[in-house]
Amino acid sequence: MTDTHVYAPTGxxxxxxxxxxxxxxxxxxxxxxxxxxxxxxxxGVHPFVGMAAILFIALGAGASGALNMWWDADIDAxxxxxxxxxxxxxxxxxxxxxxxxxxxxxxxxxMLALATxxxxxxxxxxxxxxxxxxxxMWLKRLTPQNIVIGGAAGAFPPxxxxxxxxxxxxxxSVLMFAIIFMWTPPHFWALALFMKEDxxxxxxxxxxxxxxxxxxxxxxxxxxxxxxxxxxxxxFTAIGGVFYTAVAVVLNLMFLAGAIRIWRRxxxxxxxxxYAVEKKVFRFSLYYLFLHFGAFLGxxxxxxxxxxxx
Amino acid sequence: MAFKxxxxxxKRRFGRNLGLGLVLVxxxxxxxxxxxxxxxxxxxxxxxxxxxxxxxxxxxxxEGVSE
Numbered sequence: 001m002t003d004t005h006v007y008a009p010t011g012x013x014x015x016x017x018x019x020x021x022x023x024x025x026x027x028x029x030x031x032x033x034x035x036x037x038x039x040x041x042x043x044g045v046h047p048f049v050g051m052a053a054i055l056f057i058a059l060g061a062g063a064s065g066a067l068n069m070w071w072d073a074d075i076d077a078x079x080x081x082x083x084x085x086x087x088x089x090x091x092x093x094x095x096x097x098x099x100x101x102x103x104x105x106x107x108x109x110x111m112l113a114l115a116t117x118x119x120x121x122x123x124x125x126x127x128x129x130x131x132x133x134x135x136x137m138w139l140k141r142l143t144p145q146n147i148v149i150g151g152a153a154g155a156f157p158p159x160x161x162x163x164x165x166x167x168x169x170x171x172x173s174v175l176m177f178a179i180i181f182m183w184t185p186p187h188f189w190a191l192a193l194f195m196k197e198d199x200x201x202x203x204x205x206x207x208x209x210x211x212x213x214x215x216x217x218x219x220x221x222x223x224x225x226x227x228x229x230x231x232x233x234x235x236f237t238a239i240g241g242v243f244y245t246a247v248a249v250v251l252n253l254m255f256l257a258g259a260i261r262i263w264r265r266x267x268x269x270x271x272x273x274x275y276a277v278e279k280k281v282f283r284f285s286l287y288y289l290f291l292h293f294g295a296f297l298g299x300x301x302x303x304x305x306x307x308x309x310x
Numbered sequence: 311m312a313f314k315x316x317x318x319x320x321k322r323r324f325g326r327n328l329g330l331g332l333v334l335v336x337x338x339x340x341x342x343x344x345x346x347x348x349x350x351x352x353x354x355x356x357x358x359x360x361x362x363x364x365x366x367x368x369x370x371x372x373e374g375v376s377e
Contacts, residue, residue, distance in 0.1 A: 014322045015329030048347045052340055115344050 013096070017086040021069055021097055022062030022104075029289070030061040030157045036293040037161025037176055040239045040300045045116075045165050052115045053164040057157060060108035060124045064153070066101030067132035070094050072140070079198040101132070112164075120163040127156040141203075144210040151184025152177075158293070175234040176296070182227040183289055186220045186259060190282040193217070193262070194275035217263045220281075224259035228252045231292060239296055241308040247295035251288050258284055 034057045038050055045053070069076065069087050077088035086092040092100075105128050113121030135150035143149075155177045162173035192199055192208045193216060199206040207216045231252055235245030258281035265277060302308035 012319055012322055012326070015326045018326075018329075046347050046351065048343050052344055055340070 013086060013091045017091045018100065020086050021066040021092060021100060022059075023065035023069075024062075026065060026154075027058050027062050029154070031058045032290070033176070033180065033293055034058070034157035034161035036296050037158030037173060038164050039161075040172070040296050041162045041165035042238065043165045049115055050164070053112060053120070054161070056108045056112040056115065057124060057160050057164075059104055060112070060128050061157065063101050063104035063108055064128040064131040066097050066104065067128070068136045070097040070101060071132070071136045073097075075202045075204060078202040081195065081198055116164045117167045119167050120160050123156060123160045123163050127153055127160065130156070141205065144205045144207045146205065147188045147207075148185050151181050151188075154184060155180035172234070172237045172239045175230065175237060176239075176293075178230045179227070179234065179292060180289065182223060182230050183285065185223045186227070186255075187282065187285040187289075189216050189220050189223075190262065190278050190285060193270070193278045194282075213267055217265070221259045221263040224256055228256065234296075236310070239299065241299045241303060241310060243302055243308045244295045244299040247298075248292060251291055255281075255284065255288050 031054055035054050038045065038054065069085055073085075073087040073094055076082035076085050082088070087094055087097050105125075109121050109125045109128070112124050131150070131153035135146065135153055139146045139149055158176035158180070159169065159173045162176070163169065166173075189207055192206045193213060196208055196213070200209050207219060211219075232245065232248045234240050235248050258277070261277050262281055270278060299308055
């Protein structure tokens with residue numbers, strides 16, 4: 001947990017430091033997936049309301065990021081990847097980060113409820129709670145399955161986008177959730193394979209630390225295999241079609257090929273080439289998710305012209 | 311007389327205040343825009359001016375009276 005004495009602020013924070021508390025890179029993924037969830041929904045939303053809804057969903061995601069940075073400042077200070085974040089760098093005090101996160105959580109949920117509907121706002125509130133409390137405070141330091149369960153927090157945005165338009169849940173929105181949920185473990189474990197020292201030093205029970213790297217490689221393959229039917233199966237629902245399914249099949253075969261290559265390698269080979277395959281698969285996994293949701297969007301555009309449906 | 315050069319901290323504070331100001335202005339416009347959209351989506355609205363107008367009486371109430 002955060003120790004206020006260790007992270008004493010060195011001076012006034014700039015505007016950019018508060019923006020950094022919102023984890024803008026994570027936010028960009030949230031904005032994109034929530035936007036796709038909103039646009040592929042069968043119910044239309046006024047463009048201004050839709051834009052405001054995406055903004056409040058992004059703000060809620062940012063708020064949970066600030067709460068995560070408040071709680072995890074001690075871990076962030078140890079890891080090379082995160083030690084320049086505003087709290088461990090001493091630019092923003094932990095108390096400020098907490099207040100900022102709580103205030104933005106409240107504003108984003110209330111404004112989403114006023115702009116759209118209570119169901120979407122409730123889902124956003126649950127997402128913030130899930131990421132800040134269930135993942136950051138509870139699971140992250142407790143179990144090597146932290147990534148698996150914590151991945152749900154990142155998977156909610158398209159469901160919220162769908163709920164903004166429809167006011168509810170359906171099999172399509174659950175499948176969009178499931179794609180991100182199943183994609184998160186292989187994505188992060190590929191990262192953990194080549195960022196091994198960081199997680200080890202911070203004492204975070206990543207699978208690589210608790211079960212070893214061979215088991216992590218096997219887990220990446222297993223989750224990639226489990227992800228495939230979910231991602232391709234979405235092509236046979238109302239938001240899918242020929243175009244989406246073709247894209248999903250190609251992407252999933254490529255991801256599977258990468259996972260098999262990771263699984264077949266051992267540490268000596270990986271060390272020798274500087275984890276080239278692991279880094280390549282990690283980068284590909286980012287494109288994988290982006291292109292899947294891009295394909296949902298492309299499919300919706302085609303469907304509006306009466307093309308690409310089953 | 312030479313002025314003391316301004317400390318970097320004032321520039322940073324100004325940047326922060328300017329940023330916050332712009333965010334607040336954007337928020338005002340956002341709420342205003344949402345209000346306009348919500349009001350225009352309601353449909354035709356008639357103000358009550360203490361005069362009985364048949365078109366404002368709910369249909370259900372009319373049916374209840376006729377029964």
